[in-house]
Amino acid sequence: xxxxxxxxxxISLTNSQLYVLVALRVLIxxxxxxxxxxxxxxxYWSSAGFLLDSKWIFSGLAKTIVSNPIxxxxxxxxxxxxxxxxxxxxMIGLFNRYASIAGMILILSYYLFSPPFVGLEYSKPGEGxxxxxxxxxxxxxxxxxxxxxxxxxxxxxxxxxxxxxxx
Amino acid sequence: MSNNLNKKYATDNVRRELLxxxxxxxxxxxxxxxxxxxWRRDKLKKSNIMADFIQEKEAxxxxxxxxxxxxxxxxxxxxxxxxxxxxxxxxxxTKGWTDATHQNFKKNKLDKAFxxxxxQEDLNCSLVGVCDxxxxxxxxxxxxxxxxxxxxxxxxxxxxxxRDYRELLANKEIDGVIIATPDHWHSRITIDAAKAGxxxxxxxGLTRTFQETLxxxxxVKKTGIAFQLGHQNRQVEANDKAKQIIDQGLLGPIxxxxxxxxxxxxxxxxxxxxxxxxxxxxxxxxxxxxPSPNKIPFGEEALKRYxxxxxxxxxxxxxxxxxxxxxxxxxxxxMNIGIPKYASASGGNYFYRDGRDVPDVxxxxxEYPDTFAGTSSSNRNRYPAETGGGPGMTVxxxxxxSSNSSRGNRIMGHDATMMLGGMSNxxxxxxxxxxxxxxxTLYRDRLNNGVINSKYPIYNYxxxxxxxxxxxxxxxxxxxxxxxLYTYRDGKRVxxxxxxxxxxLDSIRNGSQxxxxxxxxxxxxxxxxxxxxxxxxxxxxxxxxxxxxxx
Numbered sequence: 001x002x003x004x005x006x007x008x009x010x011i012s013l014t015n016s017q018l019y020v021l022v023a024l025r026v027l028i029x030x031x032x033x034x035x036x037x038x039x040x041x042x043x044y045w046s047s048a049g050f051l052l053d054s055k056w057i058f059s060g061l062a063k064t065i066v067s068n069p070i071x072x073x074x075x076x077x078x079x080x081x082x083x084x085x086x087x088x089x090x091m092i093g094l095f096n097r098y099a100s101i102a103g104m105i106l107i108l109s110y111y112l113f114s115p116p117f118v119g120l121e122y123s124k125p126g127e128g129x130x131x132x133x134x135x136x137x138x139x140x141x142x143x144x145x146x147x148x149x150x151x152x153x154x155x156x157x158x159x160x161x162x163x164x165x166x167x
Numbered sequence: 168m169s170n171n172l173n174k175k176y177a178t179d180n181v182r183r184e185l186l187x188x189x190x191x192x193x194x195x196x197x198x199x200x201x202x203x204x205x206w207r208r209d210k211l212k213k214s215n216i217m218a219d220f221i222q223e224k225e226a227x228x229x230x231x232x233x234x235x236x237x238x239x240x241x242x243x244x245x246x247x248x249x250x251x252x253x254x255x256x257x258x259x260x261t262k263g264w265t266d267a268t269h270q271n272f273k274k275n276k277l278d279k280a281f282x283x284x285x286x287q288e289d290l291n292c293s294l295v296g297v298c299d300x301x302x303x304x305x306x307x308x309x310x311x312x313x314x315x316x317x318x319x320x321x322x323x324x325x326x327x328x329x330r331d332y333r334e335l336l337a338n339k340e341i342d343g344v345i346i347a348t349p350d351h352w353h354s355r356i357t358i359d360a361a362k363a364g365x366x367x368x369x370x371x372g373l374t375r376t377f378q379e380t381l382x383x384x385x386x387v388k389k390t391g392i393a394f395q396l397g398h399q400n401r402q403v404e405a406n407d408k409a410k411q412i413i414d415q416g417l418l419g420p421i422x423x424x425x426x427x428x429x430x431x432x433x434x435x436x437x438x439x440x441x442x443x444x445x446x447x448x449x450x451x452x453x454x455x456x457x458p459s460p461n462k463i464p465f466g467e468e469a470l471k472r473y474x475x476x477x478x479x480x481x482x483x484x485x486x487x488x489x490x491x492x493x494x495x496x497x498x499x500x501x502m503n504i505g506i507p508k509y510a511s512a513s514g515g516n517y518f519y520r521d522g523r524d525v526p527d528v529x530x531x532x533x534e535y536p537d538t539f540a541g542t543s544s545s546n547r548n549r550y551p552a553e554t555g556g557g558p559g560m561t562v563x564x565x566x567x568x569s570s571n572s573s574r575g576n577r578i579m580g581h582d583a584t585m586m587l588g589g590m591s592n593x594x595x596x597x598x599x600x601x602x603x604x605x606x607x608t609l610y611r612d613r614l615n616n617g618v619i620n621s622k623y624p625i626y627n628y629x630x631x632x633x634x635x636x637x638x639x640x641x642x643x644x645x646x647x648x649x650x651x652l653y654t655y656r657d658g659k660r661v662x663x664x665x666x667x668x669x670x671x672l673d674s675i676r677n678g679s680q681x682x683x684x685x686x687x688x689x690x691x692x693x694x695x696x697x698x699x700x701x702x703x704x705x706x707x708x709x710x711x712x713x714x715x716x717x718x
Contacts, residue, residue, distance in 0.1 A: 022191065026194050067279075068276075091198070156190070159187050160189075
C-alpha cells in the first residue's frame with residue numbers, strides 16, 4: 001500500500017495527497033485546454049492586442065512580434081496550439097512532466113509580458129485586483145508543483161504507457 | 168487452484184491498471200459536453216439576432232484589382248496640408264515626407280505611415296500641373312511629383328507650376344484636377360474646370376454659399392465630368408454595413424439622429440501655424456482674396472487669414488462646411504436622408520479670442536417631417552397602429568471646439584440604437600455597434616427570454632479588424648475600437664483618402680460617376696448652406712425643392 005503511490009525513490013503519497021494533486025492537474029488542464037480551443041475556433045482572435053499592451057522588459061520584443069506579420073502569425077498559432085495540446089495532455093495524464101514544464105514556461109511568459117507591478121499602467125482594465133502577484137503567476141507555480149510531483153504514472157494514460165511496476 | 172487464483176489476480180490487476188490509467192478520461196468527456204453546449208448556445212444567439220449579416224466571416228477586402236488601363240495626368244490646385252494628403256493618395260509624396268516617415272518607422276516599428284503609403288496601389292497617373300499661391304507649397308508639390316520613393320517607382324513626368332489656375336486648366340494634356348483650396352475658391356475653379364473638360368475631385372465643404380452650390384451642380388451636370396467630393400468616408404466599409412442593417416429595418420422606426428463633434432486643441436480649432444517664409448513676395452494675397460466678400464490689405468492680419476482661413480466666413484463656413492459636412496455625408500450615405508425641409512442653427516464664439524468670426528460651439532437641427540426612416544411599407548405593420556407608423560425625423564448636430572468629451576454619433580431607433588465612431592473626431596472612422604432597446608417591439612420576445620440583453624451590443628462591426636461577431640467580447644471590442652487590431656492583423660492598413668482618389672480615377676477611366684458624386688454633393692452643399700444661413704440670419708430656413716431656393 002505504501003509503495004503504491006510512489007512519486008520517486010524517496011517520495012510516496014497518501015491516497016488523499018494523490019487525489020488532490022490529480023485534481024489540481026485536471027483543473028489546470030481544463031482551464032488551459034479551453035483557453036486554447038476558444039482561440040482556435042474564433043476567426044478573430046489574435047495575440048496582437050495582448051502584445052501591444054505589453055509592459056516591462058519584454059515590451060520591445062512584443063512590438064517586434066506585432067510589427068512583423070510572420071512573427072505574429074507564428075505567435076498566434078503557437079499560442080492556440082500550445083494551450084490546446086498542453087491542456088489536453090494534463091487532463092488525460094500523458095507526458096505529464098513535459099506538459100507541466102511547457103505549461104509553466106508558457107504561462108510564466110504571459111506574466112512576464114504584462115506583470116502587475118506598481119507603476120505599470122495597462123489600457124485594458126483587469127478582471128481582478130492584483131499587485132505584483134496575479135493568477136498567471138500562481139498557475140505557473142502550480143504547474144511547477146505538478147512537475148516535481150507528477151501523478152500521471154499513477155492516475156493517467158502514462159500509467160498504461162510506461163507500465164509502472166506495481167507490487 | 169493456485170493457478171486459478173493467479174489468473175483471477177492477473178485479470179483484476181489489468182482491470183485496475185486500466186481504471187487508473189483512464190480515470191480522468193470521463194472528465195475530458197464532461198469538458199467536451201460543456202464546450203459543445205456553449206457552442207450551441209453561442210450559435211443560437213447569433214442566428215437569432217442578425218444571421219444575415221454574420222455570413223461574412225471575414226471583413227471585406229478593400230483593395231480591388233489594379234487599374235492600370237489608361238495613364239492619367241493630374242493637376243493639383245491648392246497644395247496645403249489636405250492637398251498634400253490627397254496627392255499622396257494619388258501616389259506622390261515629397262522627399263521630406265518619405266524621409267521623415269521612414270525615419271519614424273525605423274525608430275518605432277509600429278509607425279506604419281511609410282509602409283501604408285508604399286504599399287498603396289499604383290494608380291497609373293502622373294502629377295503634371297501645380298497651382299498654389301504660396302511659393303513654398305508650390306515647390307513642395309513639384310518635389311512630390313519628382314520623388315522616386317513611391318508605389319510604382321520613378322514618376323513618368325515632372326509637374327509644371329502655374330501661377331494662375333486658368334493656365335493649368337488650359338493645359339490640354341491634363342485629364343483631371345484635384346481642388347484643395349480654401350472653400351471660397353471651390354465653385355469658381357470647379358466650374359472653370361468642368362467647362363475646360365477636366366474631371367474634378369474637390370474637397371469638402373462643397374461651396375461657401377448656397378448660390379455657389381447651385382452653380383457647381385449645374386456646371387457639373389451640363390458637362391458630364393467625373394466629379395468626386397472629398398468625403399472619403401464613402402469608402403468606409405462600416406458605412407455600407409450600417410446601411411444594410413438599417414435598410415432591413417433592424418433598428419425599427421428612427422425619429423432622432425444625433426451627430427457630434429468634440430475637439431479641444433488649437434490645431435483642431437484651425438489655429439494652424441503661419442509659415443516662417445510667408446510674406447508679401449511668397450504669397451499672392453490679392454488673388455487669394457478675390458472671391459471673398461470683404462477685402463483687407465496684406466499684413467499680419469492677412470497672413471493669419473491666409474493660413475487659418477477656416478476661422479472666417481470670408482473664406483469658409485467654419486464648423487458647418489468642415490466637420491458637420493462629414494457627419495452629414497456619413498449619415499446620408501447610410502440612410503439616404505437627402506436635403507431636410509427645415510434647418511435651424513445656433514451657437515457662438517465662446518472659447519477662442521483670436522479674432523475669428525465663425526462659432527466654436529455650434530449646433531444645427533435638421534427636420535425631415537415627411538421621411539419614413541428605418542421602416543419600409545413592408546415592415547411597418549410590425550408595430551401597433553398607434554405607434555411606429557408616422558413619418559418624420561430630426562437630425563441633431565452638436566459641436567464644440569473646447570472639450571474632448573467624445574459623444575460619437577447615434578442613430579436612435581425604437582428597436583435598437585446604432586452607435587458610430589463618427590468622422591469628425593480627428594478622422595477616427597471606427598466601426599459601429601447596435602444595441603437593442605429594452606422597450607423594443609421587434610426584439611421583445613428575445614429580450615424576455617434572455618437571448619439578448621439591452622445592456623450589451625447585439626452586433627459589432629469594426630472595419631478591417633475582422634470583429635464581425637454577434638457576441639460581444641469586452642476585450643476584443645476594446646482593441647478594435649482603438650484601431651489596434653485592424654491595423655496589424657494582416658499587415659496592411661489602407662488609407663481611405665487613397666481609396667477615394669482611386670474611386671475617382673476609376674470613374675474617369677470607365678466613364679461612370681464616383682461614390683461621392685454631384686447628386687450627393689449637392690445634398691451636402693444645400694444642407695450645409697441651410698444651416699450656415701440659419702445661423703447667420705438667426706432664423707429657420709426652409710428648402711423649396713421645386714424652385715431650388717431657400718425660404
